[in-house]
Amino acid sequence: MVFDALKKFWKSRISRLFSKKSSFTLGFYGPPNAGKSTLANRMSLDFAQEEFTVSSEIPHETREVVIKEKVEIKKGDKKLVIDLVDTPGIATKIDFEEFLEHNLSEDEAKARAKEATKGVIDAIKWLDNVDAVLVVLDATKDPVDQVNITILGNLESRNIPFLIVANKIDLKNASAHKIREAFPDYEVVGVSAKEGIGMEHLYDKLIEMLNK
Amino acid sequence: MTYDAFKTTSPKDIIKRIKKKNVVLIINKRLSPKEEAELIEVSMAYVDGVNFKGIEIATISTHSNKTANFISNIMRIFKSDAEGITLIGNATHIKEIKNKKDYAVLKL
Numbered sequence: 001m002v003f004d005a006l007k008k009f010w011k012s013r014i015s016r017l018f019s020k021k022s023s024f025t026l027g028f029y030g031p032p033n034a035g036k037s038t039l040a041n042r043m044s045l046d047f048a049q050e051e052f053t054v055s056s057e058i059p060h061e062t063r064e065v066v067i068k069e070k071v072e073i074k075k076g077d078k079k080l081v082i083d084l085v086d087t088p089g090i091a092t093k094i095d096f097e098e099f100l101e102h103n104l105s106e107d108e109a110k111a112r113a114k115e116a117t118k119g120v121i122d123a124i125k126w127l128d129n130v131d132a133v134l135v136v137l138d139a140t141k142d143p144v145d146q147v148n149i150t151i152l153g154n155l156e157s158r159n160i161p162f163l164i165v166a167n168k169i170d171l172k173n174a175s176a177h178k179i180r181e182a183f184p185d186y187e188v189v190g191v192s193a194k195e196g197i198g199m200e201h202l203y204d205k206l207i208e209m210l211n212k
Numbered sequence: 213m214t215y216d217a218f219k220t221t222s223p224k225d226i227i228k229r230i231k232k233k234n235v236v237l238i239i240n241k242r243l244s245p246k247e248e249a250e251l252i253e254v255s256m257a258y259v260d261g262v263n264f265k266g267i268e269i270a271t272i273s274t275h276s277n278k279t280a281n282f283i284s285n286i287m288r289i290f291k292s293d294a295e296g297i298t299l300i301g302n303a304t305h306i307k308e309i310k311n312k313k314d315y316a317v318l319k320l
Contacts, residue, residue, distance in 0.1 A: 092252050093266030093303035094259055110261055117256040124253045144311055146269050150252065153245025 023081040027130035031147045032059040032089030034138040035167040039193035040086040047071050053086040058102045060116035062088045078207050088119025133162040139174035143182040166190045215241035223254040230302050231264045242271045242296035270299045270309040270316045
């Protein structure tokens with residue numbers, strides 16, 4: 001078992017060294033309502049001139065994996081082709097009553113909750129298919145959350161490169177600093193996907209990460 | 213529950229136990245991120261909206277480095293050993309299990 005894990009680790013390291021990839025599958029991961037779909041749409045708008053996924057204020061709007069294939073990211077003389085994979089928010093609990101607060105009927109709320117549970121399962125399974133990840137966190141919320149820790153731990157243990165995106169920095173009570181403080185070992189980029197703030201810096205960091 | 217007992221119990225049986233008996237399971241090790249993800253994944257199949265809304269889970273390090281912050285200590289454990297404990301409960305009855313600096317708060 002230890003031998004298999006070591007073999008897998010070195011195989012992935014060696015293949016990364018010798019096969020300089022130019023196309024990647026980029027997953028958008030994070031808890032519900034952190035702005036994953038808004039960020040995925042912003043990237044798609046910036047580089048493919050169209051949105052591809054639905055975002056809203058209601059939690060668990062994305063309940064199945066949505067993919068935008070072959071988006072060409074260009075920055076200066078650097079070019080990458082990326083499949084954008086918007087995943088449902090990962091949560092440890094789903095309460096249909098939470099959706100009632102957003103004016104959904106009880107039947108709609110229950111159906112949404114059922115779909116959301118399947119979405120969490122899909123998002124976790126998709127970790128096996130992504131080359132890199134943007135972990136999208138809401139900068140107005142406390143980052144010390146078990147879901148965030150579990151996501152980061154899984155990326156770390158699977159050797160999947162990732163950036164933490166502190167989203168919603170346009171909001172008054174947002175603090176990218178709090179996220180940096182909570183995760184000092186990782187790169188944290190502050191953005192407002194909604195307002196398009198900090199996107200150029202994020203693209204620079206993304207290209208840098210994928211070119212490593 | 214000892215970690216050895218956890219390892220020999222299927223995730224389905226762990227979730228069923230939490231759902232049925234409304235217990236807070238204390239495991240004498242920190243679960244690996246993959247084990248946590250597997251439990252979350254399995255628990256989602258049992259969410260029925262009434263008796264079971266999912267799980268609350270928290271991990272506490274007993275291998276803390278006082279100069280580092282809480283998360284750093286947890287992330288360090290991902291890379292090395294699994295010293296610590298894991299708390300898992302039924303989210304229908306437990307409002308929150310929240311990680312604090314060197315302890316966890318369980319809100320009912």
